[in-house]
Amino acid sequence: MEGGINCEDTNPTGARVGSYKRKKNGYDHLGSSPRSGAEENEDESERRRQPGVKRACNECRQQKLRCDVVQDPFSHCSRCYRLKLECKIESNFKRVGKRSKHAEMEREIEQLRQSLAEAQAQGFVLKDDEKTLSPAINSAYRKTRMLGIDESVSLSILKNNDSYHGPRTRHKIENLNLSEEMTNRLFNEFWCCYHPFLPFLSPSQAPDYYYQQHPLLFWAIIAVSARFFNDDSGLLTSLSGPLTRLLWTTVGEVPNNLYFVKALCLLCTWPLPTSTTSTDPTHILCGVMMKTATGIGLHRPNHAQDFSRVSVDLNKEQLHERLTTWAVCNIVAQHCGTGYGQPASTLYDWILAAGPTECVPPLSLDPELEAHLQIEHFCDKISKEIYPNASDSRGVAGDELRAMLTRVYRREYDDLRASVMSRNGLSQLINLHFTAAGLHLCLSAFFNFSIIKGYIDDLMGLWNACTSFLDQVFKLQLPSSKDRNQSTLRYSTNYLLQMIVSACFTLLRLLNSGFARRIDFKYGSSMFHCAIQAIRSISVLDNDLPCRLAELMMQMWDRAQTEQRTSTQNLMSSDLEEVGSALENSLKLKVRCRMSMSVVYDSIWKWREEFQAQGRSSSEACKKMVNSNFNSESSATLTSVRHATQTNNVRTIPNCHPTQPQILAVANTEISSQNLSDNYGFVGGLSNPGNIYQPETSYEPFDALNWMLDGLMDSPYPNYLAISGLEGGI
Structure with a gap:
């Protein structure tokens, strides 16, 4: 023993x-x-x-x-x-069961993830070595735990294993999958073609970096890149539905994320294509963008703590990122306000109002963005000083006050342009936006009356501003250095498209009024047709809004030429008082509540009024002719009857519009669709066989978000241009 x-x-x-x-x-x-x-x-x-x-x-x-x-x-x-564990002996040591330990670890991981999400919402960016474990590593950890490997060391081994590489990333939204290779090509497309128009993202970051910031930001970049992506022309169509649902789901969750704001900046600059503005949410999204930005304190980058529930300590890079994003928010908001003829929801505080020499890093902006911001700040002053009037029910300023302010801002415009363009390193796009701001200023001439002093001078200034802007636009049509077969113009922002449209309608008004004898009509006509080509080149999909507007303006141009010739001959034999009265009537606006865009809405409103009246009478004549042809011809000759109906239909339109002789001449000479394509840059003809038997439809009233093109495809006018099959580009 x-x-x-x-x-x-x-x-x-x-x-x-x-x-x-x-x-x-x-x-x-x-x-x-x-x-x-x-x-x-x-x-x-x-x-x-x-x-x-x-x-x-x-x-x-x-x-x-x-x-x-x-x-x-x-x-x-x-x-x-x-x-390499701590070896010690404790008398009060007790073993911890695996289940309780794992439950505690899971609770701790969940708490850490919540804290990480709150920190990222305040603008913190994780370094590469500080990123949380990927799903693959978490899966590996669960697997080793089930196999019984020591859980106290397995996690540290996986974290320190630098040789670990996860599988190739595939991004998915609903049923749409993107491979890593396709994602990289789309991002390269974005950096080369779209980024120069709004340079606030970092091209040095990988696509996964933006996906980790916010999925909506990642898919917004993909959607912008897919607009003219040659490798997959149907990608944008496939992505529009899932992206729209993701967008509104995210908005419904009341986001407070910096990267959500960046995503809205992109979606408001290059909106998803639509055929009518009544379904265009850009103006609404712009408001969401600005309210979210102020909600997280972007307008006070030095005091982000005042807008956060957790402690916020921003470094220089994060502070500069927030300042840049806030500047871009104001640029985009001003673009939406000017382009849609609505009050802009901008906020130019002391950070943005300070000049480039008054700020020091990190409170200084990139020179390109700084110049762009100064231009939009000038546009904001025009919109708030020249056009609105609190004492007027329509918000229109008085004639004398508007004329005086216009002259004051013209001098300020010249000084600002000389100051900004004297800086080095600015791109051609800055000069383009300057001319757009000049057009925004001079479009106030349509609000004046002929009795106002300097009325003709204001119209001449509008003519010069319009042609100067289009000259800069046409420079973008030159092939870019990246691709000789493509131009930079097709990648333009929605704001530039809207300004081109307003320039086209301006030329349409000036060239078809008594003012045409004071300017070079041939040069203006050439500018108008080139602008139509530019609009069609920006068109993304068939029958989208740019495509429909281009064909609409061509139709209005063709029908206005005979009226212009007749009215010009009458004015030549009239006295000066009658000339001034006729000139004022031809340029007078009924729609005066949309600021510089009033000329666009007013022109389309007049078009719908005129063609609605013509459509009703011509529809009845068309129905009678169709019935007569079907009663006299057999079914074997139905095709020839339809062709004759199309030709006769043009000739039987009641001559209630002064330009009907020109249309009759086109029908008599039987100009082919190919000739029209050569002359005007579109593929369709003047008549649409599919629209001959259309029933008469009613037009909804003009609301705040309607370009009056809703229901355009259901127009009662039987000879409406066939645009359903038009090509979007040139």
Whole structure:
């Protein structure tokens, strides 16, 4: 008995915590017999042996493993030394069950993820070495835990394993999948073609970086890049639905994320294509963008803590990012206000109002953005000073005040342009936006009356501003250095498209009024047709809004030429008072609440009024002719009857419009569609076989977001241009 005990004492590696207990329990079966001297000696030897009992370290006890730790003198066990664990012995140590430990770890991970999400919402960006574990690593961790591998070291091994590489990324939105290769090509398209128009994102970052910032930002970049993406022409159509649902789902969640604001900047600059403005949410999204930006404190970049529930400590890069994003928000908001003829929801505070020399990094903007912001700030002053009037029900300023302010801002415009363009390193786009601002200013001439002093001078200034702007636009039609077969113009923003449309309608008004004899009509006509080509080149899809507007303006141009010739001959034989009155009537606006865009809405309103009246009478004549032809011809000659109906239909239109002789001449000479395509740059003809039997339709009233093109395809005018199959580009 004693020999066995002494042998155990001399073997430190074989000692176990439970060995003494088992021996002690072995004597318990002897009962409560009188204690002998031998038993007392045994108890004494046990008391002497107890302090020398071998104990395993905490790590080995947790795993129920054999431990070779030496207590006196203390020496680490071989397992802790090999795994670089803390080897220690604590008398109060208790093993922790795996289930409770895993549950605690999961709760801690969830708390960390919530804290990380709140930090990212305030603008913090994780470094590469600080990123959370990828799903692949989390999956690997769960797998190793199920296999029973030591969970205390498996996580650290995976985190420190620099050689680990996850699978190739594939991004998915609903049923649309994008490979890594396709994603990279789309991002390259964005950086080369679209980024120069609004340079506020970083081309040095990978696509996954933007996806981690916010999925909506990633898919917004993809949608912009897909507008003219040759490798997959149907990508934009496939993406429009899923992206729209993702957008409004995100808006419904009340986002407070910096990168959500960036996504809206892109979607308001290059909106998804639509055929009518009543379904265009750009103006609404612009308001959401600005309210979200102010909600997270972008307008006070130095005081982001005042708009956050967690502690915010921004470094220089993050501060500059927030300032740049806020500047871009104001640029985009001003574009939406000017382009849609609505009050802009801009906020030019002290940060943006300060000049480039008054700010120091990181509160200084990129020179390109700084110049662009100054231009839009000038446009904002025009919109708020020249056009509105709080005392007028339509919000239109008085004639004399508007004329005086126009002259004041012309001088300010010249000074600002000279100052900005004297800087080095600015692109051609800055000059283009300057001419757009000049057009925005001079379009106020349509609000004046002939009795106002300088009325003709204001119209001449509008003519010069319009042609100067279009000259800059046509420079973008030259092939870019990246691709000789493509021009930069097709990648233009929605704002530039809207300004081109307003320039076209301006030329349409000036060239078909009494003012045409004061300007070069041939040069203006050439500019008008080139502008139509420019609009069609920006068209993304068949029958989208740019395509429909281009064909509409061509139709209005053709029907106005005969009227212009007749009215010009009458004016030549009239006195000056009659000339001034006729000139004022031809340029007078009924729609005067849309600021500089009033000429666009007014022109389309007049078109719908005129062609609605013509459509009703011509529709009745068309129905009678169709019935007569079907009664007199057999079904075998139905094709020839339809052709004759088309030709006769043009000739039987009631001559209620002064330009009908020109249309009759076109019908009599049977000009082919190809000739029209050569002359005007579109593929369709003057008549649409599919629209001959269209029923008469009613027109909805003009609302705040309607370009009056809603229901255009259902126009009662039987000879409406066939645009359903037109090509979007040139």
